[in-house]
Amino acid sequence: MNQENKGHLHPLTLIISDVSRIFSELGFDIAIGPEIETEYNNFDALNVAKDHPARDMQDTFWLSKENGLLLRTHISALQVPYMKKNGAPLKMISSGKVYRNEATDATHEAHYHYTEGLVVGKDISLADLKGTLNLFFNKLFGKDVEIRFRPSFFPFVEPGVEIDISCFKCDKKGCNVCKQSGWIEVMGAGVVHPSVLEHGGINPNDWTGIAFGTGIDRLAMLKYGIDDIRLFYSGDLRLTNQF
Numbered sequence: 636m637n638q639e640n641k642g643h644l645h646p647l648t649l650i651i652s653d654v655s656r657i658f659s660e661l662g663f664d665i666a667i668g669p670e671i672e673t674e675y676n677n678f679d680a681l682n683v684a685k686d687h688p689a690r691d692m693q694d695t696f697w698l699s700k701e702n703g704l705l706l707r708t709h710i711s712a713l714q715v716p717y718m719k720k721n722g723a724p725l726k727m728i729s730s731g732k733v734y735r736n737e738a739t740d741a742t743h744e745a746h747y748h749y750t751e752g753l754v755v756g757k758d759i760s761l762a763d764l765k766g767t768l769n770l771f772f773n774k775l776f777g778k779d780v781e782i783r784f785r786p787s788f789f790p791f792v793e794p795g796v797e798i799d800i801s802c803f804k805c806d807k808k809g810c811n812v813c814k815q816s817g818w819i820e821v822m823g824a825g826v827v828h829p830s831v832l833e834h835g836g837i838n839p840n841d842w843t844g845i846a847f848g849t850g851i852d853r854l855a856m857l858k859y860g861i862d863d864i865r866l867f868y869s870g871d872l873r874l875t876n877q878f
């Protein structure tokens with residue numbers, strides 16, 4: 636059998652196993668949640684307002700609006716059930732598919748792969764977030780990268796941040812990967828909102844948490860230099876045979 640005809644792991648499978656291995660080494664549990672979720676776990680428990688546009692038919696695939704069943708729009712839907720089951724302290728990551736009802740193009744698909752992490756402990760802060768993610772990205776890209784935070788908003792964290800890493804390809808000199816800026820946007824994160832901890836049965840006066848999430852497709856596109864997200868789902872063996 637020649638090399639071409641052997642089975643190959645899909646690049647998304649490779650990245651998910653890399654991510655799981657790195658976080659396992661950092662002491663995280665690997666959790667798995669269902670792709671069909673309740674409106675409560677996906678939105679209400681995470682502080683997403685009733686009239687938030689994300690709940691709209693345009694953005695969410697509803698299975699039954701009456702029964703509040705949907706295809707999860709983010710892995711965060713697992714946070715509150717996981718907190719209820721495991722209590723504090725905890726360190727967890729989960730990877731899997733999420734669904735968004737949107738038009739597809741080179742950087743958008745109707746489903747993506749995401750990894751999201753949650754840490755709850757005593758005096759956990761943005762400093763822990765920065766340290767943990769710095770280790771993670773250094774290992775993932777095999778290079779020491781810098782991390783910077785920019786203020787942002789997500790309903791389930793306060794404060795929320797967007798995270799950029801210094802470009803692993805050009806070391807901040809500017810190239811096509813970082814669109815000449817020297818930085819690459821890789822993740823949304825923040826300090827878990829006290830009401831989310833409460834929904835998870837954890838007392839926010841005693842515990843604090845950090846949460847972070849990143850698109851696996853995007854990480855794979857960056858790491859392997861793939862410029863069209865649709866290639867991952869095309870079944871084209873010319874892609875997978877390279878891995």
Ligand SMILES: [Zn+2]
Pocket residue numbers: 802803804805806807808809810811812813814815817818
């Ligand atoms: Zn660059």
